[in-house]
Amino acid sequence: MPDTLPENSVGLVTPQLHHFDEPLTLRSGKVLNSYDLMVETYGTLNAQRSNAILICHALSGDHHAAGYHSMEDRKPGWWDVAIGPGKPIDTNHFFVVCLNNLGGCAGSTGPASINPDTNTWYGPDFPVVTVRDWVNSQARLADRLGIEQWAAVIGGSLGGMQVMRWSISYPERVRHAIMMAVAPKLSAQNIAFNEVARQSITADPEFYAGRYREHGTLPKKGVMLARMVGHITYLSDSAMRDKFGKASEQLKQASMNLGRDLRAGKLSFGFDVDFQVESYLHYQGERFSETFDANTYLLMTKALDYFDPSVDYDGDLSKAFANSNCKFLLVSFTTDWRFPPERTQEIVTALLKAGKQVSYLDIEADQGHDAFLLPVPRYMQALTTYLDRVKREVSGHAA
Amino acid sequence: MPDTLPENSVGLVTPQLHHFDEPLTLRSGKVLNSYDLMVETYGTLNAQRSNAILICHALSGDHHAAGYHSMEDRKPGWWDVAIGPGKPIDTNHFFVVCLNNLGGCAGSTGPASINPDTNTWYGPDFPVVTVRDWVNSQARLADRLGIEQWAAVIGGSLGGMQVMRWSISYPERVRHAIMMAVAPKLSAQNIAFNEVARQSITADPEFYAGRYREHGTLPKKGVMLARMVGHITYLSDSAMRDKFGKASEQLKQASMNLGRDLRAGKLSFGFDVDFQVESYLHYQGERFSETFDANTYLLMTKALDYFDPSVDYDGDLSKAFANSNCKFLLVSFTTDWRFPPERTQEIVTALLKAGKQVSYLDIEADQGHDAFLLPVPRYMQALTTYLDRVKREVSGHAA
Structure with missing residues (x-):
């Protein structure tokens, strides 16, 4: 729709389909013998492969987080307000990866895909996938892209749960865990x-x-x-x-x-x-x-x-974080009644109890849970400030 | 189910069907030529006809507010915790009236009734009824029962909206208006x-x-x-x-x-x-x-x-109450997020602005909106205290 794309847009982007043949055993015990992940990336991976950021999507999201697929697109990706050159997640400095999760319907293998065993749609036969299964599949994608450690893993709501799981399951592979509008469990x-x-x-x-x-x-x-x-x-x-x-x-x-x-x-x-x-x-x-x-x-x-990472730790969330090795930023929004600030604060408390380094912000915003997707100024400013520090770390690391 | 009924129960009760032949013009402009109202009463109307209390039901309620219909009943009426001998709405002193509202499905004329014009169920042809229509039909029931003025009209939620409408439409016919878990509009x-x-x-x-x-x-x-x-x-x-x-x-x-x-x-x-x-x-x-x-x-x-009684008063609720002639008791519950205390307080503010006599209590209760139906001790105590005063007024009136 736009004649020209905004200057601070990542511009026209093309998703890539990654095929995986190594069987993935799911939390349910079922096995996906092979699967595809639909992925978008923005920015450039540096030589040290140290500037990669993973964006985890929420319930209705997908791999298309920023930019446009064609000049006819009426809207950019779902988090375009935060991702782009000069934006909080600055693609002049970071290599940003976003994928459609397994079980999704935007190109990754899911119920609407053809099951190779039956040559018809998976439909209800597609196995129940958990946040842990997603994170395991995302770790394989990181391997494929040659990313040993993410500079940051970022997500809101269900996306924030993936971030939490990353920090627990792959402590050495995350430098910064950034979660917004999230709860330790429903x-x-x-x-x-x-x-x-x-x-x-x-x-x-x-x-x-x-x-x-x-x-x-x-x-x-x-x-x-x-x-x-x-x-x-x-x-x-x-x-x-x-x-x-x-x-x-x-x-x-x-x-x-x-x-x-x-x-x-x-x-x-x-x-x-x-x-x-x-x-x-x-x-x-x-x-x-x-x-x-x-x-x-x-x-x-x-x-x-x-989702409940405390389940393997006798219900004690702080124990779940015992081996986490990253720094944490958590953001809640005052009018979010789906995951109210108190729920986010439960995570903060568990992290502090586990002796982790945590920054936490409760942002005054009127938009409820949706606020995590919106350009609320103080929120955008907080992301910018935090990620500027990450930028410096990454370039220090590179130097 | 009980072998004997509890001593503080109104006991076995039998609903009465009242038929009305005078056409009722509804807010929508449609006319119900005739209709039935299913009614229960508990206690005895005194000679001065001054001790009658009307109970207005909410969304899923009906005329069966207290007591049992048979010894096989597993549960008493929907507000049995508050209505009975020695209970807050004390049937030793008050004559309590509760009816199934027009459009209901518990015996009063509604969509599940036979339309005399077509000899089949009203179904979707039953006209949309408003709170005002209900109150008008309740006023006719009061006429039928010989009740010129209610000692109190009481209701929670949608029932509270009927109480509000009574105090506005029939200022001379209500001594006390008692509303719980209510809002001025949705x-x-x-x-x-x-x-x-x-x-x-x-x-x-x-x-x-x-x-x-x-x-x-x-x-x-x-x-x-x-x-x-x-x-x-x-x-x-x-x-x-x-x-x-x-x-x-x-x-x-x-x-x-x-x-x-x-x-x-x-x-x-x-x-x-x-x-x-x-x-x-x-x-x-x-x-x-x-x-x-x-x-x-x-x-x-x-x-x-x-429902929005301010609509006829340029959106100013206090003007709607200008002619109200009763005393008001309003009760909200701290964890009610359907009609939170702030919404009830909007009514209190409007009443004070209109110079009315108002008592207001915000009750600490954990049960949300449902609390208005439950025997929360401080709430029951507040109703008892308030209605004891009404009792004295009524007997003073009688003396």
């Missing part, structure tokens, strides 16, 4: 919302027990509902109020203005959409349901539910 | 959750555009999902943690205990129910879906969305 409420999302999908008559592709259909309505539930939990109450709660002058004229932005200026007295928040959620949910695979959505929510 | 987030619930129901293939009864079926899955979403918003995060988040000793033995009470002691690595919170929500949702009418659920959520 709360019962988080799991409950995920279960509602899963039920929405599996209850869709177009779901066909996960074999919808064989039936030439997609359970769009179920995915839309799942996304609507998710979306509500990503936004703060106040962000929704700001977006949809202001009575416009026009609507003040309406005979029955309820002060929450009536879509058509009056009530339907039926079951049509009355409020802007409803049509917004419909629109977002519908768009999502056209591109995101339902089986992948199920997998991603289970990966969230199952 | 937030955009509240509306969004309601819309997800509605979409869950209407997306169920058994919904048949609301004509499921003609198809000999019920959209149970959709109602179950709607209820699951609702249920999450009624409970606090901490209540869910207390209920489902404690790792039991037994589960500590399990090979992969995630600390959030695994249902079978280990992960399924599939899409079965793994966590107790999931099976709890399933169970509650399924039970609800077998008894609660889907069209009624849609109506109730729209009544919530549409």
